[in-house]
Amino acid sequence: MAGILEGKVALITGAGSGIGRATAKIFAREGAHLMIIDVAAVAAQETLEAVRQLGAKALCLKADVSNAAEVEAAVARTVSEFGRLDCAFNNAGIEGEPALTHKCSEANWNRVLAINLTGVWLCMKAEIAQMLKQGQGGAIVNTSSVAGIAGAIGGPAYVASKHGVAGLTRAAALEYGRYKIRVNAVCPGPIRTPMLARLMQFTKDAEDRMVRSEPLKRLGEPEEIGETVAWLCSDRASFVTGLPMPVDGGFFAQ
Numbered sequence: 001m002a003g004i005l006e007g008k009v010a011l012i013t014g015a016g017s018g019i020g021r022a023t024a025k026i027f028a029r030e031g032a033h034l035m036i037i038d039v040a041a042v043a044a045q046e047t048l049e050a051v052r053q054l055g056a057k058a059l060c061l062k063a064d065v066s067n068a069a070e071v072e073a074a075v076a077r078t079v080s081e082f083g084r085l086d087c088a089f090n091n092a093g094i095e096g097e098p099a100l101t102h103k104c105s106e107a108n109w110n111r112v113l114a115i116n117l118t119g120v121w122l123c124m125k126a127e128i129a130q131m132l133k134q135g136q137g138g139a140i141v142n143t144s145s146v147a148g149i150a151g152a153i154g155g156p157a158y159v160a161s162k163h164g165v166a167g168l169t170r171a172a173a174l175e176y177g178r179y180k181i182r183v184n185a186v187c188p189g190p191i192r193t194p195m196l197a198r199l200m201q202f203t204k205d206a207e208d209r210m211v212r213s214e215p216l217k218r219l220g221e222p223e224e225i226g227e228t229v230a231w232l233c234s235d236r237a238s239f240v241t242g243l244p245m246p247v248d249g250g251f252f253a254q
């Protein structure tokens with residue numbers, strides 16, 4: 001049976017780890033051709049090997065999403081290699097340093113905003129320009145967070161950046177709906193990735209506390225985000241746009 005992304009050309013950022021890598025593998029399983037982007041070259045190469053083993057036509061490129069020239073080059077390379085761009089998962093992000101608002105350094109603020117928010121905008125800018133040129137629409141999914149819908153303590157830049165991603169997603173959905181470009185976001189709850197492991201080391205009993213706060217009483221797995229992103233990028237979600245979608249184990253039902 002054909003996959004839900006059969007023959008689609010997709011670009012994934014932050015694909016060298018966690019949610020991005022798991023999503024790349026799911027896209028490969030579903031028949032997509034893949035451009036794997038990460039600032040960590042070795043990690044990107046490992047994901048490339050994994051998706052090729054799954055039978056995907058794929059390429060990887062080291063690029064920093066906060067660098068406009070590198071992002072534009074990544075989209076251009078995707079098109080020169082695969083002929084087009086149908087889908088994008090703008091997922092690269094950092095957690096930044098833990099600090100309350102009055103203790104957050106300007107350097108930390110600027111870095112988190114540059115990667116998590118400006119980076120998503122730069123990616124969308126290059127991707128949308130290419131999709132408009134093709135004239136056949138497209139699907140973009142950005143990674144926000146539950147911290148893009150509600151506040152959280154100790155990461156003001158992260159929370160602001162993820163709220164920004166949710167807003168940018170809605171704005172772009174309105175601007176490009178008439179061109180059949182759908183723009184959505186996923187808002188993950190706590191997902192078992194290297195980023196979460198880094199965050200949990202700052203708080204005693206962090207995992208237990210997170211698990212207790214989740215109606216499903218467990219952490220999420222990166223594949224559970226990847227399955228949602230694959231669906232949102234596929235034609236099966238053809239009437240879904242402008243949605244920052246919680247994938248949070250029921251957290252927001254409380």
Ligand SMILES: NC(=O)c1ccc[n+]([C@@H]2O[C@H](COP(=O)([O-])OP(=O)(O)OC[C@H]3O[C@@H](n4cnc5c(N)ncnc54)[C@H](O)[C@@H]3O)[C@@H](O)[C@H]2O)c1
Binds near residue numbers: 143
């Ligand atoms: N893990 C969670 O609980 C969770 C929850 C909500 C949202 N998120 C978001 O999901 C996304 C992925 O997180 P993850 O948990 O898989 O983290 P991760 O740290 O495991 O992976 C992030 C990847 O992004 C890459 N990256 C970082 N800066 C980059 C840059 N400037 N350019 C290109 N690539 C860059 C890293 O090298 C890494 O491979 C992030 O945007 C994160 O904020 C994660």
